[in-house]
Amino acid sequence: MDTTSAVAAAGPAAVVHTAHAAVLREEGRPLSLEEVELAELADDEVLVQIAGVGVCHTDISAAEGVVPLPLPAVLGHEGAGVVIAVGPRVRSLGVGDHVVLSYDFCGECRNCTTKTPAYCELFAPLNYFGERLDGTVTLRAGEEDIHGNWFGQSSFASLAIADERNAVRVPKDLPLHLLGPLGCGLQTGAGSVMNVLRPDEGDSLAVFGLGAVGLAAVMAGRAVNCGEIIAVDINPARLELARELGATHCIDPTQTSDLVWDVMNLVPNGVDCSFDAVGSNQVIRQALEILRSPGHCVTVGFRGLEHDITIDQGHLLLGRRLTGVIEGDADPRAFLPVLIELYRAGKFPFDRLIETFSLAQINDAIAASTSGAVIKPVIAFR
Numbered sequence: 001m002d003t004t005s006a007v008a009a010a011g012p013a014a015v016v017h018t019a020h021a022a023v024l025r026e027e028g029r030p031l032s033l034e035e036v037e038l039a040e041l042a043d044d045e046v047l048v049q050i051a052g053v054g055v056c057h058t059d060i061s062a063a064e065g066v067v068p069l070p071l072p073a074v075l076g077h078e079g080a081g082v083v084i085a086v087g088p089r090v091r092s093l094g095v096g097d098h099v100v101l102s103y104d105f106c107g108e109c110r111n112c113t114t115k116t117p118a119y120c121e122l123f124a125p126l127n128y129f130g131e132r133l134d135g136t137v138t139l140r141a142g143e144e145d146i147h148g149n150w151f152g153q154s155s156f157a158s159l160a161i162a163d164e165r166n167a168v169r170v171p172k173d174l175p176l177h178l179l180g181p182l183g184c185g186l187q188t189g190a191g192s193v194m195n196v197l198r199p200d201e202g203d204s205l206a207v208f209g210l211g212a213v214g215l216a217a218v219m220a221g222r223a224v225n226c227g228e229i230i231a232v233d234i235n236p237a238r239l240e241l242a243r244e245l246g247a248t249h250c251i252d253p254t255q256t257s258d259l260v261w262d263v264m265n266l267v268p269n270g271v272d273c274s275f276d277a278v279g280s281n282q283v284i285r286q287a288l289e290i291l292r293s294p295g296h297c298v299t300v301g302f303r304g305l306e307h308d309i310t311i312d313q314g315h316l317l318l319g320r321r322l323t324g325v326i327e328g329d330a331d332p333r334a335f336l337p338v339l340i341e342l343y344r345a346g347k348f349p350f351d352r353l354i355e356t357f358s359l360a361q362i363n364d365a366i367a368a369s370t371s372g373a374v375i376k377p378v379i380a381f382r
């Protein structure tokens, strides 16, 4: 356990948990390593000792100020760890359970009750506002409030408070410190293929952008027996890895004068499905133009809250669909077990994307992600 001490003067019920955390104090500045105190658990909350937490693009966007967030704050939303305490109304989890933390959702709105919690009506306040719905914060440093609750967890810390809802129990025989990215990036890529595009066996799939999200889409395409899987990226090492993970064709767009033409030569009537993890106007247009008629394109690449794109209506009118997706349309309680079974079967080897760092190296981990040197950095606590 981390540093947990009873405060004698406060009586036997009050136990103050302190954690090592990476705190964002100023946009665009390195995270600072600090000791923080965690609040007493609310009724439906659990306290998790973090074993590992992935660095996701959304953390980096928030650290750079692209996602508005009250500061100081603790980021991190791909946590995995062991439950060490539960609130009084928690029923489905107990001390000692291994959990992967995913995004938070209310569980009660129209979208949550129709199995699309990624579009929860309270998604923004539950995941982005840095406080509980009642306005209280979960973290303190001395007399200062620190904003937690980032994606219902703030897991760039040795301890995190999550909700019973967004803590998904996982088997204990798996490498817990590596599982966190299943809760966001990997779920986003694989879920977009398996829950939204839903290719039939033999269907073709094109994936633009081979970070963790895009490579998860490639692995998922292979796992559901797609035919041609076309991987597109400007990084030769990522193209090679995509080939090892299931891509049948690899294209470097800087090495061709007409990517759409190249794809049409590979799949003469166009691809059945395409997936954009880049988010640029040019890539979204290409991902739409290479589709057969009808065909389906999913876009997940996030470029900020205001980001206009221009597409040709003529391309859509051919029965094509363009769908924006959050978190792979996945209910993590149902989907993470699916991904774990694929991993066990050797069909979703996501651990090949991961390099581990210590918490003290978190700014190096972020830099390695930004530069592309590492596909999925994971902060491991040992």
Ligand SMILES: [Zn+2]
Pocket: 105, 106, 107, 108, 109, 110, 111, 112, 117, 119, 120, 121, 122
């Ligand atoms: Zn909801």
Ligand SMILES: [Zn+2]
Pocket: 056, 057, 058, 059, 077, 184, 185
């Ligand atoms: Zn994420």
